[in-house]
Amino acid sequence: MPEEFKPGCKRPEIKKMSVATEETTAQPAAKEAMKSMVKVGKPAPDFTAAAFYEGKFVNVTLSEFRGKWVLLCFYPGDFTFV
Amino acid sequence: MKYPEFQALGAEVLSMSVDSVFVHKMWNDHELSKMVGHDVPFMMCSDQDGGIGKAYGIYDEDSGVETRGRFIIDPDGNIQGFEVLTPPVGRNVKESIRQLQAFQLVRASAGTEATPSGWRPGKQTLKPGPDLVGNVWKVWKVEEAFTE
Numbered sequence: 001m002p003e004e005f006k007p008g009c010k011r012p013e014i015k016k017m018s019v020a021t022e023e024t025t026a027q028p029a030a031k032e033a034m035k036s037m038v039k040v041g042k043p044a045p046d047f048t049a050a051a052f053y054e055g056k057f058v059n060v061t062l063s064e065f066r067g068k069w070v071l072l073c074f075y076p077g078d079f080t081f082v
Numbered sequence: 083m084k085y086p087e088f089q090a091l092g093a094e095v096l097s098m099s100v101d102s103v104f105v106h107k108m109w110n111d112h113e114l115s116k117m118v119g120h121d122v123p124f125m126m127c128s129d130q131d132g133g134i135g136k137a138y139g140i141y142d143e144d145s146g147v148e149t150r151g152r153f154i155i156d157p158d159g160n161i162q163g164f165e166v167l168t169p170p171v172g173r174n175v176k177e178s179i180r181q182l183q184a185f186q187l188v189r190a191s192a193g194t195e196a197t198p199s200g201w202r203p204g205k206q207t208l209k210p211g212p213d214l215v216g217n218v219w220k221v222w223k224v225e226e227a228f229t230e
Contacts, residue, residue, distance in 0.1 A: 011128075038139055049134060052126045053124070058125070060125050069093035070153075074140050075150055
């Protein structure tokens with residue numbers, strides 16, 4: 001489950017996982033494909049990201065939620081209007 | 083506001099943008115919590131370099147932000163559905179709940195049932211098989227797609 005971390009004076013380091021490793025091992029053609037859309041019925045790219053949750057800063061990894069349904073919502077930015 | 087409904091469906095919600103966790107905290111504290119009367123109940127994730135958004139195909143290089151991509155991921159980690167909108171139009175959370183309920187029904191039926199257009203919990207499902215081929219019109223009416 002998400003693990004709390006203590007932030008320093010800079011933004012937390014980016015945790016590179018399968019997202020990055022796939023990129024480095026992919027062939028040029030496959031690399032191009034990586035930029036395109038994911039496919040339904042196929043595995044969701046795993047990731048670890050820093051998150052704000054219940055007043056704390058935590059690291060969250062998508063694959064920790066295996067066994068549950070997940071709704072993952074991207075949006076353009078905090079303090080925008082929609 | 084609808085988070086308890088997702089919880090009741092056994093689903094976790096994660097939001098994601100290129101903003102830092104510090105900005106997420108400020109947005110929660112100064113705006114979102116005032117909108118809904120409590121703290122944001124789900125994890126607000128930070129994708130600082132857009133790497134996760136790129137992996138999902140919804141990162142916009144031109145503006146350096148993520149477009150409004152919403153992904154439904156099943157318990158095996160597979161993507162069952164997604165929707166991507168440009169920034170000015172907001173999502174319909176009720177539709178996400180409806181789709182989640184439909185995917186859960188299909189999964190629970192081990193693929194023996196399918197949900198026709200406009201399906202909601204309690205409405206008729208279809209049972210795909212040789213007998214149904216060419217006979218959907220006999221068991222399901224188009225009007226049913228538009229009833230509540």
